[in-house]
Amino acid sequence: MFPALRRCLRVHLLGSSAMLAGLGGGVAHAQTASVASPTPASTTARTLTTTAPETVSVYGQGSTRQLTSVSAKTIQAAAPGTNPLKVLAQLPGVNFQSADPFGAYEWSARLYIRGFAQTQLGFTLDDIPLGDQAFNNYNGLSVTRAITSDNVARANVSQGSGGLAIASTSNLGGAVQFYSADPTDKYGGTLEQTFGSNDTYRTFIRLQSGILNPTGTKFYVSYAHTDLDKWKGAGYNESDQVNLKLVQPIGGVSSLKLFFDWSALKQFDYQDESLDYLQTLGGRVDNYYPDYTAAYHAAQGIYTHGETRSHDPLDVSYYAGTAKRQDFLSGLTFDTLLTNSLDWKSTIYGHGDNGYSTWTTPYTPSPNGAPLSIRTMQPAITRYGLLSALSWDIGRHTIESGIWYEYDQFTESRYFSEAPLLGQGTLGDPNDHTPDHPFAVPWAEVWNTNTVQYHLQDTWRVLPSLTLNAGFRSLVIHTGNEATAQDPAYNGGAQIGTGALTASNGFLPQFSANWRFARHQEFFADVSHNMRGYPEDGYSTNSSNTPWSANETAFKQIQSSIKPETDWVYEGGYRLTTKPFIGLLSLYHVDFSNRLQTISFGPVINPTTAVQNVGGVTTNGVELSGTFYPVRHLSIYNSISYNRSTFDNDIATSSGVDNLRGKSIPNYPTLMYKGSIAYQIGRLDAHIDGNYYSHRYLSYLNDTSVPGYFIASLGARYVLGEHGPLSRITLQLNAYNLFNTRYVATTGENGDPISGDYQSFLMGAPRQFFGSVGVTF
Incomplete structure (x- = not known):
């Protein structure tokens, strides 16, 4: 970042935090406030000032890569507590999948960008790495647990490839960088209450200290409590979260910022479905909780809910699945100008996570004679x-x-x-206490990982209209694991895989350029080489493409030959930025090597999984987006994106050679359309959004799929002026799935089969309504 801009930011930090907060917001869907000073084109996008309402209209003007900045008001235009990743789904090439309307149910939350799954993208908060956002996250935590959505100032999204400085071991494709809001200069606070469908009840309160002393010390502390029921079946989603941020200016050219987060959540699972279950039992089939008697009888082969209509009644007969997590995350950032031309920024951080998830399985009986038992997974991160x-x-x-x-x-x-x-008690709510007195420990493992990354880049402003960027990063990730307990009697007679793997590359280059060849018009291009580290997860798990899911024999066979996933990403495009119209045309190509895929079969509760190198994947895509401001107060946004990602090689399995070459990757739609109309006048703003997603394949051989669908949402907000001690009163209404579309939301959460049907998708929520009342003082 230029020193001139650094000094400008220091001035704002000392005397105008409220102004910065205002610049972070807009009405509907993306930041459009202008930036006061030029910034390096490789990392920061300039924006366009307009009096029209905001929509998805910032396409990284001046950037050498495809970069979109999404503002705080964009995120807050969704129902309070909505996962910020869900808000990003309005961007070109981005697909977010979730079984609940908030995107808060972590097992179902999936983000895809240009064919890359979230485990192949990078995520940070205030530069702190958040890992790959997987459910069994081994190196981070979900953004919803890292920060309350109300405290997000903005999100920068790189659809093609992340910047070289991003702290991530998984960003083969793009990256999402979240930034927390700074405290305001003025003392005050915010109280917001949300209610709605499924007995939703959410309370958010934030207290601002204002400037406390002549040095400019200020902070805020916030608390959020969310409680809602599942939209089908019984169970709930409950969370509590505390955020604190402190800012200490130092000498006018430096700052010290502390961010702290504590979060705790308890969730009940929705029933994973298959095409067979959907056709025979319908989209509202769910777990038995709290009916322990029905689950007990089902484990004995006595079905009471019509399960025998399906081909596998036992695999849809579970009492409950739950997840419970607690996280502590903190970061301290020191930013200073060493000289007029040299800036130094450093961050130290720490993160601790613990919890457990349960699944009641009829496949493993209890020693006391009960035909079912509780399977518990207990992860922890330091x-x-x-x-x-x-x-x-x-x-x-x-x-x-x-x-x-x-x-x-x-x-x-x-x-x-x-x-x-039966008759001697029930399982009750598995979130009430950690299941104890285990009769079997199939495995327990510990992984130790050291990651080192170095980056160097040069942004060269060759001409006022031409900017070049070149650089590289070096990345080394060394991971080793050991088994602290295992029981072959519950591991299929096999020992679990143990040993060390190293993913390393000393030269991962990136080259990019921006040419403003005419007023309001520019071309950009970017080429990058990327590598992903090996994901970690336990033996015979199916939630990540980890080599350690194999048994000892298989792991030793691949240990010396396995290679980390790598790719080359090429993108180029054209931007047009005027007051009446903002447009983007982007084309991209990806050569993906050594792709690791989890191939699953057998019952979802105890699947047989195999992580295979399926060779290369070739991706070609195009995105066309435009925002039109036809009259004052009105904006209209449309985007269409096409992505074709196909496997390059056939693969050999135990049953022979499968003709995978030319098949599309599962779980990602080939065609997506996004549209939005936003209107703002005076204190009222409203928007209606519509998204279309084409069909998605469920299997690698593309012989099963779920159909495409169109889903719409509606939001409106009205702001009242001062009323006594209150500076603002806000009324907000949000409607999700406005036309009550029946659709498949998440796919592939349990892995994907080579061919045919598999219990690995979740239905989307029906129409939902949420209302909020907020006061600021």
Whole structure:
């Protein structure tokens, strides 16, 4: 970042935080406030000032990569508590899948960008790595647990490839960078109450200290409590979260910022479905909870809910699945101008996570004679790290160099506990207490990972109209695991895989350019080479493409030959930025090598999984987006994107060779359309959004799929002026799935089969309504 802009930001930090908060917002869907100073085109997008309401209209003007900045008001236009990743689904090439209307149910939350799954993208908060956002996250936590959505200032989305400085071991494709809001200069607070469908009840309160002393110290603390029922079946989604941020200016050219997050959640699972279950039992089939008698009888082969109409009645007969998590996350950032041309920024952070998830299985009986038992997975994370970077402005060049180090210890265990005999008790709410007195521990493992990344890049402003960027990063991820417990009697007679793997590459280059060849018009291009580290998860799990899911024999066979996933990403495009119209045409091509895929079969509760190198994947895509401001107060946004991602190779399995070559990757739609109309006048703003997604394949051989669908949402907000001690009163209404579309939301959460049907998708929520009342003082 240019020193001139750094100094500008210091002035704002000392005297105008409220103004910065205002610039972070807009009415509907993306930031359009202008930036006061030029910034390096490789990392930051300039924006266009307009009096019209905001919609998805910022396409990274001046950037050498495809970059979109989404504002706080964009995120807050959704129902309070909505997963910020869901808000990003309005962007070109982005697909978010979730079984609940908030995107808060973590097992079902999936983000795809240009064919890359979220485990192949990068995520950070205030530069702190959040890992790959997987449910069994081994190196981070979901953004909903890292920060309350009300405290997000903005999100920068790189659809093609993330920047070299991003602290991520998984960003083969794009990256999402979240930034927390700073405290305001003025003392005050916010109280917001949300209610709606499924007995939704959410309370949010934030207190601002204002400037406390002549040095400019200020902070805020917030608390959010969310409680809602599932939209089908019994069970709930409950969470509590505390955020604190403190800002201490130092000498006018430096700042110290502390961010702290504590979160705790308890969730009940929705029933995973298959095409067979959907056709025979319908989209509202769900787990038995709290009917323990029905689950007990089903485990004995006595079905009471019509399960025998399906081909596999036992695999749809579960009492409950739950998840419970607690996280602590903190980061301290020091940012200073060492000289007029040299800036230094460093962050230290730490993260701790613990919890468990349960599933009541009829496939493993209890020793006391009960035909079912409780299977518990107990993960935990302890990690800490350091990021430090220098930015040197010299002539027409901005040179940036930095390092990232992280140590991460991830532990996970699986054990079985007894279920009571019928008439001698029930399982009750599994979230009430950790299941104890296990009768079997199939495995317990610990992973230790050291990650080191170095990056160097130069942004060269060759001409006022031409900017070039070139650089590279070096990345080394060394991971080793050991088994602390295992029981072959519950591992299919096999020992679990243990050993070390290293993913490393000393030269991962990136080259990009921006040419403003005419007023309001520019071309951009970017080429990058990327690598992903090996994901971690326990033996015979099916939630990530991890080599450690194999048994000891299979792991030793692949240990010396397995290669990390890598790719080359090429993108180029054209931007037009005028007051009446903002447009983007982007084309991209990806050559993906050594793609690891989880191939699953057998019952979902105890699947047989195999992680295979399926070779290469070739991706070609195009995105066309435009925002039109026909009259004052009105904006109309439309985008269409096409993506064709196909496997390059056939694969050999135990049953022979499967003709995978030319088949499309599962779970991602080939065609997507997004549209939005936003209107703002005075204190009222409203928007209606519509998204269309084409069919998605469920199997690698593309012989099963779910149909495409169109879904719409509606939002409106009205702001009242001062009323006594209140500076503002806000009334908000949101409607989700406005036309009550019946559709399949998440696919592939349990892995994907080579061919045919598999219990690995979740239905989307029906029409939902939410209302909010907020006061600011």
